[in-house]
Amino acid sequence: MSVESAPAPLSRVGNSNDQARRHNLSTILTLLHHGGSQTRAGLTRATGLNRSTIAALVAELAELGLVYETQQTDPGTVGRPSPFVHLTDRMLAVAVNPDLDAVTIGLVGLGGRVHSRVRHETPAAPGVAETIDIVTREVDALRAGLDDDQRIVGVGLAVPGLVRTSDGVVTLAPHLLWNDEPLAEPVAARVGIPALAANDAQLGLLAESLFGAGRGVDDIVYLNGSTSGIGGSVLVAGRTLQGSRGYAGELGHTLVNSNGVTCFCGKTGCLETEVSVGRLLEVLGVDPVDGDEFDRMLGETVDDAVRAEIDRQLDVLGVALGNFVAIFNPSSIILGGFLGSLFAANPARLQEGIRRASFGTLGEQVTVERAQLRTRLLMVGAAELAFGPMLADPAGVLGP
Amino acid sequence: MSVESAPAPLSRVGNSNDQARRHNLSTILTLLHHGGSQTRAGLTRATGLNRSTIAALVAELAELGLVYETQQTDPGTVGRPSPFVHLTDRMLAVAVNPDLDAVTIGLVGLGGRVHSRVRHETPAAPGVAETIDIVTREVDALRAGLDDDQRIVGVGLAVPGLVRTSDGVVTLAPHLLWNDEPLAEPVAARVGIPALAANDAQLGLLAESLFGAGRGVDDIVYLNGSTSGIGGSVLVAGRTLQGSRGYAGELGHTLVNSNGVTCFCGKTGCLETEVSVGRLLEVLGVDPVDGDEFDRMLGETVDDAVRAEIDRQLDVLGVALGNFVAIFNPSSIILGGFLGSLFAANPARLQEGIRRASFGTLGEQVTVERAQLRTRLLMVGAAELAFGPMLADPAGVLGP
DNA sequence: GGTGAATTGTTGCTGTCGAAAACATATCAG
DNA sequence: CTGATATGTTTTCGACAGCAACAATTCACC
Numbered sequence: 001m002s003v004e005s006a007p008a009p010l011s012r013v014g015n016s017n018d019q020a021r022r023h024n025l026s027t028i029l030t031l032l033h034h035g036g037s038q039t040r041a042g043l044t045r046a047t048g049l050n051r052s053t054i055a056a057l058v059a060e061l062a063e064l065g066l067v068y069e070t071q072q073t074d075p076g077t078v079g080r081p082s083p084f085v086h087l088t089d090r091m092l093a094v095a096v097n098p099d100l101d102a103v104t105i106g107l108v109g110l111g112g113r114v115h116s117r118v119r120h121e122t123p124a125a126p127g128v129a130e131t132i133d134i135v136t137r138e139v140d141a142l143r144a145g146l147d148d149d150q151r152i153v154g155v156g157l158a159v160p161g162l163v164r165t166s167d168g169v170v171t172l173a174p175h176l177l178w179n180d181e182p183l184a185e186p187v188a189a190r191v192g193i194p195a196l197a198a199n200d201a202q203l204g205l206l207a208e209s210l211f212g213a214g215r216g217v218d219d220i221v222y223l224n225g226s227t228s229g230i231g232g233s234v235l236v237a238g239r240t241l242q243g244s245r246g247y248a249g250e251l252g253h254t255l256v257n258s259n260g261v262t263c264f265c266g267k268t269g270c271l272e273t274e275v276s277v278g279r280l281l282e283v284l285g286v287d288p289v290d291g292d293e294f295d296r297m298l299g300e301t302v303d304d305a306v307r308a309e310i311d312r313q314l315d316v317l318g319v320a321l322g323n324f325v326a327i328f329n330p331s332s333i334i335l336g337g338f339l340g341s342l343f344a345a346n347p348a349r350l351q352e353g354i355r356r357a358s359f360g361t362l363g364e365q366v367t368v369e370r371a372q373l374r375t376r377l378l379m380v381g382a383a384e385l386a387f388g389p390m391l392a393d394p395a396g397v398l399g400p
Numbered sequence: 401m402s403v404e405s406a407p408a409p410l411s412r413v414g415n416s417n418d419q420a421r422r423h424n425l426s427t428i429l430t431l432l433h434h435g436g437s438q439t440r441a442g443l444t445r446a447t448g449l450n451r452s453t454i455a456a457l458v459a460e461l462a463e464l465g466l467v468y469e470t471q472q473t474d475p476g477t478v479g480r481p482s483p484f485v486h487l488t489d490r491m492l493a494v495a496v497n498p499d500l501d502a503v504t505i506g507l508v509g510l511g512g513r514v515h516s517r518v519r520h521e522t523p524a525a526p527g528v529a530e531t532i533d534i535v536t537r538e539v540d541a542l543r544a545g546l547d548d549d550q551r552i553v554g555v556g557l558a559v560p561g562l563v564r565t566s567d568g569v570v571t572l573a574p575h576l577l578w579n580d581e582p583l584a585e586p587v588a589a590r591v592g593i594p595a596l597a598a599n600d601a602q603l604g605l606l607a608e609s610l611f612g613a614g615r616g617v618d619d620i621v622y623l624n625g626s627t628s629g630i631g632g633s634v635l636v637a638g639r640t641l642q643g644s645r646g647y648a649g650e651l652g653h654t655l656v657n658s659n660g661v662t663c664f665c666g667k668t669g670c671l672e673t674e675v676s677v678g679r680l681l682e683v684l685g686v687d688p689v690d691g692d693e694f695d696r697m698l699g700e701t702v703d704d705a706v707r708a709e710i711d712r713q714l715d716v717l718g719v720a721l722g723n724f725v726a727i728f729n730p731s732s733i734i735l736g737g738f739l740g741s742l743f744a745a746n747p748a749r750l751q752e753g754i755r756r757a758s759f760g761t762l763g764e765q766v767t768v769e770r771a772q773l774r775t776r777l778l779m780v781g782a783a784e785l786a787f788g789p790m791l792a793d794p795a796g797v798l799g800p
Numbered sequence: 801g802g803t804g805a806a807t808t809g810t811t812g813c814t815g816t817c818g819a820a821a822a823c824a825t826a827t828c829a830g
Numbered sequence: 831c832t833g834a835t836a837t838g839t840t841t842t843c844g845a846c847a848g849c850a851a852c853a854a855t856t857c858a859c860c
Contacts, residue, residue, distance in 0.1 A: 018817080019420075020817070020818080024817095039837095041837060049818075049819090050819050051838070052818080052820085052838085052840085052841095053817080053818050055838070055839075076828095077828080077835085078827055079827060079834090080824090080827065080835085080837040081826065081827065162760065171760075218644070236641060237639065237642065239637065241728070242637065242729075243619055243728055243729025244619040244731035246729070248729040249727065250727065250729075250759045250762075251726075255719060257658050266756075326651075327649065327651060327654060328648050329644055329645060329646070329648040330643065356667075357655075359653040359665050359667070360562065360665065365644075365645070418846080440809080441807075441808060444808085450847065450848050451808065452810075452811085452848075452849080453847055455810075456846085476856095476857095477807075477856080477857075478806045478855090479807020479856060480854055481807090481808080481809095481854095481855065483809085
């Protein structure tokens with residue numbers, strides 16, 4: 001025998017010497033990515049590491065092309081001025097969001113900066129093969145426009161459906177009519193860049209928690225309402241709730257009304273069927289409109305039927321959120337899409353509904369907010385997914 | 401000015417050199433605690449660390465009085481036999497569980513071994529002061545019975561109610577009539593040993609996940625039914641769901657029936673009001689009985705009214721669990737207390753109910769199990785809480 | 801029973817990393 | 831211009847995990 005099958009290191013629980021180095025590099029890069037430019041002295045304070053250590057780590061990040069330093073123009077304090085550390089624009093991620101009528105593709109830099117965005121309209125819901133074609137063409141075009149020193153480090157795909165994150169297979173995307181379709185792997189193979197896929201609501205929450213309404217908060221319940229239904233995700237102790245296979249967070253398919261109608265998922269009285277943009281458009285008597293216009297219509301309506309429907313939906317939403325408060329005890333609830341509009345139309349009513357439907361006084365301790373990132377949301381979220389490996393181990397991914 | 405306020409190290413994000421050592425010590429101790437005795441070679445494989453490193457770490461744990469080694473009696477394989485590493489019985493935790501009619505106190509060793517257990521009956525629900533008195537007396541008695549080299553490293557309190565884990569204040573324990581009562585801190589002060597408090601369901605899940613039905617599983621929904629209601633907790637990626645203040649997991653107070661009755665918590669149609677041991681005892685026409693007897697009565701009944709009530713409760717429970725499956729995508733559901741009896745009376749019906757009430761096919765991928773630890777449950781769980789700091793940093797807690 | 805292969809403990813050495821200290825540099829306050 | 835303050839820079843040092851060489855012990859096979 002020559003080469004035996006590998007002895008299988010089982011699990012890598014222990015900590016070794018250079019893992020500490022990797023961890024520290026990752027910590028600093030992540031700090032800059034999520035917190036913006038800082039002085040080296042600031043990094044020293046934030047990490048608790050030694051000045052000399054920070055200097056060495058920043059130098060390594062600079063060598064990897066991830067950061068550069070500038071002199072402070074106006075220190076404002078005594079002492080030797082500490083140089084600012086900025087992220088470069090050299091490392092980029094491609095963000096992809098296939099949806100009902102279009103595939104949106106963006107180029108995103110570190111720090112959540114969206115460099116460009118293209119919306120590829122499709123006559124019908126795009127198929128997997130079609131999506132992969134569009135992504136391939138678009139990435140080629142993007143690559144052609146890059147500077148010599150720029151580099152796309154990954155592709156992130158935000159998919160409206162159940163996604164097995166481990167291997168990037170879309171288990172079920174009902175509105176796209178996808179069923180057990182491998183996505184991340186073929187994309188990676190075609191474009192020659194690592195690709196990862198995840199549920200759109202999970203990535204939306206990730207984006208809001210890092211760059212939007214949820215900055216600095218570790219426990220968040222996030223609900224996003226779109227024409228295709230209500231997607232949800234939960235931040236638990238700073239990490240998105242994944243579940244055993246990445247399918248967690250189907251908050252739109254929890255019970256809110258035992259007397260409700262049957263949902264396409266087979267259950268009865270789901271939040272998604274009771275609270276829907278379709279019912280609102282119906283009483284408003286209009287066709288789908290864009291977000292700002294919808295906001296205005298809900299806010300300024302004087303029609304009693306409309307107001308009644310708004311209040312009914314807010315009350316149902318309050319019941320659902322009350323349950324989530326009892327389950328998750330979040331410090332913040334973030335509402336996106338039309339749920340944000342609904343909330344803005346009568347914030348007090350929703351807050352009172354949550355308070356009433358929560359266990360004990362838990363409902364009084366939670367803040368309800370509207371999502372902030374709007375159109376950037378899924379671009380930033382999908383990019384975060386693509387940047388993930390690099391953020392976790394900068395030297396390992398970019399190095400030799 | 402002489403002494404300025406401390407410069408505040410903000411957060412300790414960075415990794416330093418001896419933190420690696422602590423982490424490795426913690427890893428090995430935890431491995432033994434949760435996995436039982438192992439050979440040094442086994443630890444090498446499990447951690448991926450070097451032989452020589454393991455030898456040094458085990459030697460340090462031995463010096464701390466935590467482990468000892470024995471020769472393998474019958475190796476059974478080629479090669480130099482690796483010594484077994486066992487946990488000593490020198491480090492002990494006191495587990496406390498105040499409940500409706502008694503305070504139970506136990507002495508628990510590493511590895512989940514319950515050395516002794518005392519049940520202090522009380523005429524009514526014990527007050528906080530009374531509980532602290534009982535604990536103080538009992539700990540003194542336990543200390544008197546210890547060998548010279550034995551040591552109680554902590555007190556863990558499992559409380560049926562909302563507990564702010566950070567400072568051990570019981571915010572609300574409705575059945576004990578406790579309201580915003582400091583508990584862990586006064587206990588620690590009185591007995592002179594660090595004390596921590598947490599919700600009983602959270603600790604029950606912790607115990608089952610480490611030593612019972614949930615071994616090796618990272619995503620679990622746990623429900624425990626008792627005469628005072630239904631408590632729940634969730635294991636998310638191997639960690640118990642805490643929420644922003646430690647109040648997460650009130651699964652008994654989620655909506656299962658919009659047409660239901662009003663719960664003491666103020667809401668309507670809570671799981672806890674629809675599924676209750678009281679309703680079962682009513683149709684059975686008996687007074688409260690112990691677990692095994694209750695099991696037998698449910699399993700062997702031929703009374704149609706009883707069977708109907710069992711099925712009704714199972715169906716309601718299925719709806720609740722279906723929601724939890726959509727929310728958490730667990731790989732396992734564990735049922736304790738009378739919910740375990742209910743499940744055992746007709747497992748197929750509950751499983752079918754969960755499947756029906758789950759989103760898509762998620763309900764088919766989850767296994768439903770009955771809790772295993774029974775009377776040891778809260779002793780082991782509370783001890784785990786008490787052992788926590790030592791497991792996380794053995795040298796820091798036991799060393800100088 | 802003797803021999804070789806396999807596995808693991810033991811010992812001493814090495815490389816790496818972060819901390820600490822000493823020195824250099826840059827800013828502000830007066 | 832001087833002193834205080836804060837931070838970068840350089841060098842030294844200690845700790846720790848990895849590694850290699852050697853020793854110990856068992857099994858399998860003849």
